[in-house]
Amino acid sequence: MGGLQKKKYERGSATNYITRNRARKKLMLSLPDFRRLCILKGIYPHEPKHKKKVNKGSTAPRTFYLLKDIRFLLHEPIVSKFREYKIFVRKLKRAYGKTEWSAVERLKENKPAYKLDHIVKERYPTFIDALRDIEDALCMCFLFSTFARTGKCHVQTIQLCRRLTVEWMNYVIVSRALRKVFLSIKGIYYQAEVMGQLITWLVPYQFSHDHPTDVDYRVMATFTELYTTLLGFVNFRLYQSLNLVYPPKLDSKSELELKEENEDNYAMNSESYLEKLSALSSSLARVVSSEEEEEAKLDQFPVEGEDMEKMEAREKEQKLLETQKKIFEGLKFFVNREVPRESLAFVVRCFGGQVSWDKSVCIGSTYDVTDETITHQIVDRPNVDRQYINRYYIQPQWVYDCVNAKILLPVEDYFLGVTLPPHLSPFVEEKEGDYVPPEKLKIMALQRGEKPAQQDEEEEEEEEEEEEDEDEEEEENEEEEEEAEEKNLKKMEEQRSQGKSLQVKVTPGKVKAENPARLELEEKAEEKRLAIMMMKKKEKYLYDKIMFGKKRKVREANKLAAKRKAHDDAEKAKKKKSRK
Amino acid sequence: MMVSLKTCFPRGSMEASRGNVQSAEQRAGMKKTKKTDKKRSKQDEEDEEEDQPFDLNSKAMEEDEDDDDLSDSEDSVYSGLEDSGSDSEKEEEEEEGGSDDADEDEQDQSEQSPVKESKKKEGAGEEKEMKKEDEYDHDTSDEEDIRNTVGNIPMEWYKDFPHVGYNLDGKKIYKPIRNKDELDDFLEKMENPDYWKTVHDKKTSSDIVLSDEQIELVNRLQRGQFGDVNFNEYEPTVEFFSKDVLIHPVTNRPADKRSFIPSLIEKEKVSKLVHAIKMGWIKPRRVEDDSRGRFYDLWASENSSILAKHKMHLPAPKIPLPGHEESYNPPPEYMFTDEEKALWEQQDPSDRRLPFVPKKYPSLRQVPAFSQFIHERFERCLDLYLCPRQRKMRVNVNPEDLIPKLPKPKDLQPFPTTQSLVYRGHSGLVRSISVSPSGQWLVSGSDDGSVRLWEVCSSRCMKTVQVGGAVKSVAWNPNPSLCLVAVAVDSAVLILSPALADKQVLLSSERLLTTQQEEEEPSEESQTVVWSETDGEELNQGIRLKIQHPKAVHQVTWHSKGDYLASVMPDHSSHLQVFIHQLSRRRSQNPFRRNKGLVQAVSFHPIRPYFFVATQRSVRIYNLVKQEMTKKLQANSKWISSIAVHSGGDHVICGSYDCRLSWFDLDLSTKPYKMLR
Secondary structure, three states: OOOOOOOOOOOOHHHHEEEHHHHHHHHOOOHHHHHHHHHHHOOOOEOOOOHHHHOOOOOOOOOEEEHHHHHHHHOOHHHHHHHHHHHHHHHHHHHHHOOOHHHHHHHHHOOOOOOOHHHHHHHOOOHHHHHHOHHHHHHHHHHHHOOOOOOOOOHHHHHHHHHHHHHHHHHHHHHOOEEEEEEEOOEEEEEEEEOOEEEEEEEEOOOOOOOOOOOOHHHHHHHHHHHHHHHHHHHHHHHHHOOEOOOOOEOHHHHHHHHHHHOOOOOOHHHHHHHHHHOOOOOEOEOOOOOOOOOOOOOOOOOOHHHHHHHHHHHHHHHHHHHHHOOOOOOEEEEOOOOOHHHHHHHHHHOOOEEEEOOOOOOOOOOOOOOOOOOEEEOOOOOOOOOOOOOEEEOOHHHHHHHHHOOOOOHHHHEOOOOOOOOOOOOOOOOOOOOOOHHHHHHHHHHHOOOOOOHHHHHHHHHHHHHHHHHHHHHHHHHHHHHHHHHHHHHHHHHHHHHHOOOOOOOOOOOOOOOHHHHHHHHHHHHHHHHHHOOOHHHHHHHHHHHHHHHHHHHHHHHHHHHHHHHHHHHHHHHHHHHO | OHHHHHHHHHHHHHHHHHOOOOOHHHHHHOHHHHHHHHHHHHHHHHHHHHOOOOOHHHHHHHHHHHHHHHOOOHHHHHHHHHOOOOOOHHHHHHOHHHHHHHHHHHHHHHHOOOOOHHHHHHOHHHHHHHHHHHHHHHHHHHHHOOOOOOOOOOHHHHOOOOEEEEOOOOOEEEOOOOOOOHHHHHHHHHHOOOHHHEEEEOOOOEEEEOOHHHHHHHHHHHOOOOOOOOOOOOOOOOOOOOOOOOOOOOOOOOOOOOOOOOOHHHHHHHHHHHHHHHHOOOOOOOOOOOOOOOOOOOOOOOOOOHHHHHOOOOOOOOOOOOOHHHEOOOOHHHOOOHHHHHHHHHOOOOOOOOOOOOOOOOOHHHOOOOOOHHHHHHHHHHHHHHOOOOOOOOOOOOHHHHOOOOOOHHHHOOOOOOOOOOOOOOOOOEEEEEEOOOOOEEEEEEOOOEEEEEEOOOOEEEEEEEOOOOEEEEEEOOOOOOOOEEEEEOOEEEEEOOOOOOHHHHHHHHHHHHHOOOOOOOOHHHHHOEEEEOOOHHHHHOEEEEEEOOOOOOEEEEOOOOOEEEEEOOOOOOOOOEEEEEOOOOEEEOOOOOOOOOEEEEEEOOOOOEEEEEEOOEEEEEEOOOOEEEEEEEOOOOOEEEEEEOOOOOEEEEEEOOOOEEEEEOOOOOOOOEEEO
16 A cells, blocks of 8 residues: 555645635735625626535535636736725825825826726627617616615616616617517516527606615615616627617707707707706618618528428418518507606607607607607506597507407507506417417417407307306206105105015126227326336436426316406306496 | 995995994994994894894884993984085095085986986086085084083983083083983874984983985895985996907007016926826827717627627526416415415415505506516626526426336236135244245244244145244245255354155155264364264254254355355354354355455345345355455445345346345446335
């Protein structure tokens, strides 16, 4: 026997990981700085497979980072900036303490600042990578842009967020990239298809926030810092791809119009410019002033068989998309003041409609309520005093539902004061066996071009159903009666037999009718049972799990259906009552 | 004088609100009480703010009362009212011109004619002399005014006397004979039109009726204006230091020496700065980097080489998309029932299937802000930078594919599907059966102490042998040219000759049983194992040999040649667990020197000289020729119960008490090829 004894924890997984504290010490950073660095660089902890080995035999709960990640951080130029900033703060404190104001001035002038461009480039080497990860950035920027300019974060950040989100929305409008909208209780979800990537973001409703106390805003601010940089670059690239000027500029024509109207209301030109942009009502200036671009058509390749079918399906889809993009084309909307203006303006403009609002609501309204050519007025109150006869007065949900259904839905269900049909999530794609709400079925029928069942028919049906119900009840009653009679007979017989006290009883044998189909089924079930018995343990576990999940799904769907039925019945009963 | 006026009058006005018409002069006299006065004035200010709209009537009333309290001297009224020029002597001495101005104003006022300033200046010279005389008049008149010489004392002191003081001649000033009572006061208030401007002077205990001018002055003071009507508060300022460069210096002083020579302190400071700059402590002002916050085409030159760096990087999972239940107006079936809601509230937040309760609002207008919005975003942030990420392989399998494809039972036929024969006869548990190599006969051993021989195809019991003990195991000799059965009963192994065969076979077996007769020297084994021939009843039944073992025998098994047989006596403690007996030489031997665990079963290899010993957990294979262990099979079961070897010799199956069957392929490995349950 010879050789050196191997020391423990000097090779293998123990050397691949590093605890957070050691990483922090290695980088010589304070915890907040380390946290910021991790956020900016996108470094996250790793869970080692053998925790005890990595933890050198201890089972204490620790966070581990990959040593490679930390080494990668060592060479980050921002780390030195963090250190510089620390020194700067120390010097500034000292200068304040000594009341050396000139020194304070001088220090403040040389305040260390850092840029995140290289980090963005490093984290997202290609533009598509950036687009894939833009969702969080959008959500965060939209949230920050709704913050009040008090205390929680820098005003500049809020302004920047607002600017970037407005730019983004303008891009989506110009590129007509919006696909789905969903009004949830949390906020409004939008889904757009940008460069082939589906991007979903959530915008809170326009209310002031009730700032929670248990939220660390520094963390959020750090994320926002990165996200604003990312979103800025993405916006630039997107604008460039559409030949638009960046930072966005209004079309010279529309700019002139706006200028005439609102020059006196706004003191600062720069301030009003963002407002005008955020009004989302006018088109943007292009680098090369081109007329309407030719619509891209799918290239035709000679293909055969299945590919052909696929191609056709794709073409069909493309066509559908084209029509969806234009569903509001030629329609003129007017948004009442109680309706969320920005969201509606955004959606309507994304699908080719024209939209305006009262002048006092926001800058950038293009026409008045009195305009005779308005086709739809979006109202969210029980009734309106003065109604024009040549336009529909509809509730805002109509717009969103139309977008999701990809067709113009009948307006009758959305008139003022009418109980709205449920607003369904466009993100749910029902597979076979899933529960599909009846409203969705209705919309699907409409999409297929079928006429919706008339109200009268429905009522008739209802009545018929009711009658049927009654019939059934009668039948049941009859059956019950029969059963009762039989019971009576049996009882009488028994009594008689007891009277005779005869114990021996001859019962006629029953002919066992063998159902071949049933037998076959049973046989198959038996075979399956045997086969399941022969499964390997691992596979059996998986199989059981899958089957459990399936069963649960079915159960849930049944439950929903039952609930719906109960609700409908209750509604019907109520209606009946009210009719009587 | 101007300055003094400016500061005095507002104060006066304050006090006027309390009814004290005090002159600046008097305040100068009451320097000691000034501080307290100031405090009071502050209070007064507040008072004033509260009761701004005063009417003069009530004012006059209050004045009376206040006079009592503060015991102001009579001249306070006069001197303040008659003219502002009669201020304190000191002021007059210092600023004669100022008093002149005031007098001048007074005159103007009396004349009631607008006098322009230019005119004033012209006539200033003449008037000055006149005024100088006037001044002295005032001086004397001041003293004349003192009709009561008691001085500044509280007048209550004279409450009980008929007089209120003494005049200049030293004579008593008597109070009016009849004091006014309330009624008189009231009557006078009703009748006298001048009552509102009548002030009671306590010192002389006489009523003074104020003139119109005096009232005007009081009014003005109350309004916070200057007492002087003609005083212009808003005169244009005369700038002492103007932008115009004057020809003459302001002062006549010659310039300092230090203004000619360079300052040493400055030099020191500059040199310090220079040094700091040289050492790099002070950096030059940074040029504002305007590229910050500017966006450009970051991905102009995309290269995928960086991608390789991030192999370990996992992109964060996206937030799941919302379902119908998150809608502001969901279909009714997605709403919670009361039970579901109660359940939701009871559950731990981490167990909930939905992080929120679905809600329905009749219109978009009524949707409130989501209170958890910032929370959720924050949680997402935390997830992004604090959560370890793991790639989870989602099994996307059709569950039907997991079920193994077994051949249909139909295809496996023929196999017995119905019960055709039952061998009835045993009264106890049947422990063991064995079939003859010809397949014609079956032997069975039972707890009832009998061994029965059956014909297989007719289920006829050919013979019953009473062995006088529970039969543990029976084994038919596998050699077709022999017809023998080994039976394990208690601690003995019996060799049975059933006589169910051809004569030839019977003869050969008889020969085998009788050949070996020579006695060998008794060995160790022969002491423990005793061979004995049977006789009498037993012999008649066909039992030919009895091999007595030290312990209860559990199993017997034959070698395929039919000469050797092995018996098992499971015992933890001893190495005497297995015996191999040679029938031809009537010899027994214990092949193992050491105890390797509880032996459950043994078996011979059908072709090769191998011997299988199944202990609790494993099966050992011994080479009988080389006398060593060749293999150890691990049967992944808790307790092996039995073992069987395929006639080819390559496959072994092991049964166990935990309902498992392990199947070994000896060519492959020592691990079971398959486990069956």
